[in-house]
Amino acid sequence: MSPVLVATTPDDTAVPLGPTLSIFDPVYIGIDEFGHPVTVPLIYRNLLIGGEPGSGKSALLNAVVAHAALSLDCRLCLLDAKRVELGQWRRCADAFVGPSLPDALALLSRLQIMMDRRYDYLEECERRKVVPDDRYITPYLIALDEFAYYSATVGKKAQREEFSELLRDLVARGRAAGIIVVAATQRPSSDIIPTSLRDLFAWRFAGRCTTDSSSDIVLGHGKAQQGWTANTISPTNPGAGLLIAEGGTPQLVKVAYLDDATCAAIARYAATLRNTVASKPQPRVAA
Numbered sequence: 001m002s003p004v005l006v007a008t009t010p011d012d013t014a015v016p017l018g019p020t021l022s023i024f025d026p027v028y029i030g031i032d033e034f035g036h037p038v039t040v041p042l043i044y045r046n047l048l049i050g051g052e053p054g055s056g057k058s059a060l061l062n063a064v065v066a067h068a069a070l071s072l073d074c075r076l077c078l079l080d081a082k083r084v085e086l087g088q089w090r091r092c093a094d095a096f097v098g099p100s101l102p103d104a105l106a107l108l109s110r111l112q113i114m115m116d117r118r119y120d121y122l123e124e125c126e127r128r129k130v131v132p133d134d135r136y137i138t139p140y141l142i143a144l145d146e147f148a149y150y151s152a153t154v155g156k157k158a159q160r161e162e163f164s165e166l167l168r169d170l171v172a173r174g175r176a177a178g179i180i181v182v183a184a185t186q187r188p189s190s191d192i193i194p195t196s197l198r199d200l201f202a203w204r205f206a207g208r209c210t211t212d213s214s215s216d217i218v219l220g221h222g223k224a225q226q227g228w229t230a231n232t233i234s235p236t237n238p239g240a241g242l243l244i245a246e247g248g249t250p251q252l253v254k255v256a257y258l259d260d261a262t263c264a265a266i267a268r269y270a271a272t273l274r275n276t277v278a279s280k281p282q283p284r285v286a287a
């Protein structure tokens, strides 16, 4: 039987805590058009989320981050230029970057170093990837809301390019080292999501897009012609979108929505869990 986790309140009362999740579990993200639950495995994968403003990208991001926050075998790094979309999870995260490109660069550089060291370790142990209950490697979820802010909006050109290169490297090489990137943008255009970057994301979600071509930029070339376009999703149906995950065929999904109060409650609970249960002896990425 797994041990009962107990938290201590300020007046020293022991409060039993419920079970936790694992980042190796499939992540519940919503329902399909028949009302069936939709889950996606995220370990060893990355997820790209695109769609017009208000299409429900942050809602999906929050559903994924909620699962990761409740997974004590996962650490979090959050980048959110608006600060309020992912801000409620701040106390669960090793690092939280707001609207600062230098901070974003510093964080991604450190993650890149950590990734390289993890591969040194895996090579030394003659292993290929992180596994459940890994003694020394804890998976990291890197969640970015509106990554175009860092890759195309602020700072100098060289800094933006450095950001894009670092992000691309983490997406391309991070999976076996337990680094999961979930990145959202409201600008599904070819300059923000070039094909070479898009194709590195095994899982993709397109919320409502204003054109067939912007939907294709998220889902893949030719999908609109095959009848899969997020342009047909009603603007009055936020959270609905086309998901490409296992199987490769797009699937219509309505994302589970966590309102502010629910998010805050889950985040508080997850932070309590994280403070209560000793984490693995591994240096933190954040300063």
Ligand SMILES: Nc1ncnc2c1ncn2[C@@H]1O[C@H](COP(=O)(O)OP(=O)(O)OP(=O)(O)O)[C@@H](O)[C@H]1O
Pocket (backbone or CB within 6 Å): 051, 052, 053, 054, 055, 056, 057, 058, 059, 060, 186, 207, 238, 239, 240, 254, 255, 256, 257
């Ligand atoms: N799954 C959902 N079910 C019901 N309502 C939703 C859902 N997802 C989003 N909404 C509603 O749509 C609003 C906008 O959602 P959200 O902030 O996730 O969009 P967004 O695409 O991230 O927007 P932006 O690009 O401006 O950040 C939410 O405040 C909420 O009212």
